[in-house]
Amino acid sequence: MSDRRHLISIDDLSDEDLRWLVHRGAEYSAGALEGTKPLRDQVVAVLFRRTSTRTRTAFSAGALRLGAQLITYGPGDLQENTGESVEDTGAVLSGMLDVLVARTAGPERELRAYAAQRRMAVINAMTAEEHPTQALTDLTTLTRHFGRVDGLRVLYVGEGNNTATALSLALPRFPGTELHLRTPPGYGVPVGFVERGEISAKRGGARIEQRHDLADLPEVDVVYTTRWQTTGTSKPDPDWREIFAPFQVDSALLAACPGAVFMHDLPAHRGEEVTAEVLDGPASIAFTQAENKYHSARAVLEWCTA
Template sequence: MSAVTSRRHLISVDDLADSELYDLVRRGAEFAAGHAEDARPLREHVVGILFRKTSTRTRTAFSAGALRLGAQIIGYGPDDLQQNTGETVEDTARVLSGMLDVLVARTTGPEAELRALADQQTMAVINAMSAEEHPTQALADLTTLHRHFGRVDGLRVLYAGEGNNSASALTLALSRYAGTELHLRTPPGYGVHPRYVERASAEAGRRGGLVEQRHDMADLPEVDVVYTTRWQTTGTSKPDPDWRSVFDPFRVDDAVMAATSAPVFLHDLPAHRGEEVTASVLDGPLSLAFGQAENKYHSARAVLEWCTAGTG
């Protein structure tokens, strides 16, 4: 294991100072442009990849990213650790931190488990999605915007659909840029939690921006980006058997794109054509969704580099 002089965790967007957030987005764009292909800052490092839920993009992004940066990786499935037999998360953290330099973890529960894993001095912990927040998705989203528009400041985004962990992270992250607008249109009972909206709204207000949430699709604003996500968040189910009828008005189709005059469409994938988005939008000329997915890999490299800076 490498000698550690510092370590950083990324559990929430709120863990990042403004300068760190901006630097991570810029660094992701640099990796995407091929400006750092020879960088091997994780040489001699070992990265654990723990996923208790299914993942295509995030797991592959961090696995490939760690390997590209020179690390060796150990993968853990949902049933591989002794927490399944009763070992405490604190004991697991003590053991893993004696062997790993970084742990990338997608959990099934609240952020508190990740905070417990991070309560040690030698292993960086990265939240690859918890019940509350998906911070690395937000970094990929902002990297996509930065690459396409050349900036994030001043952009206007309409987010339509379930107020899930990706939406929470986007809400916190976009509000940190000057003059941005985030219009959340979420079904009644399925919105972004008020604690995120209130924090982000206050943050945006200090920077000349706006964060607002409504539970209808009337009077859509003119925006630069329309963003949606799947209606059935990974690993979750909805108690209301008639939930689809509540979500139907929030489908992104050609009419929504025309009403907002948005030149760009985003989706964090996986997508269900005909549910949250029509095929004509997802596969159409305005869609950046699959480039957005690739940007998860570039952002993952930026995060891994940042978390291990100062170690060697």
């Protein structure tokens, strides 16, 4: 019996594994691996306690296309709802499944509890703290569009949510990259994630910095935003929209970053975090990015079961 590989946080990956996953996702995206069935005769389950369009479809379609059989669980399906522990659930499922893809929108420690066994790979499809498969999708998209990740400069505008935390851990692992986080005051990327990104950045001459204004925008290759209401969360401040309003990505902000492409992890709310003119405009690669979630998911499934 051999240990399975889990993907719970970007920080769990070695530099070699991170690069392999991004490269493999780009290979799937380019159509170089169509028809391969590395998951033949394996069983993959997807557990989603929160809504999902891209991530759930990507891993479901990816598992089927790679030859696996698929089981789906909704938020009310498992006996956790009647008091069974996460640890016991993981122990039971590991005797029947090869992979569990889980979106809990809860604490990361739940997924680590699922992973406290040796037979079933566990993939984080989004916790409260981090969305690692989104970061892998983003890096795959950069690779396909620019031919590289090294040396790219990204301006992230908006809430410091689990997409931003994952990007903060992933992008600085690539030499010469720059990640400029411009987040609303009180809604930034948690300091601990920025500090973890800084540790990686120092190794490869990368840079990560966070500010809470939009003054003195840097020269960048990518402008990136996410929706202001993250899945499964709410904001206690009733006036939060007034705080977020200056951080909308509109044509004026994009014009201040000449030559930059626009990315968005979707779903988007046109007129809130981004204008329709930008999201649907010629600089946007957001829907290509969304398709790359599927290609990246296949790379993750292959890596976890190798």
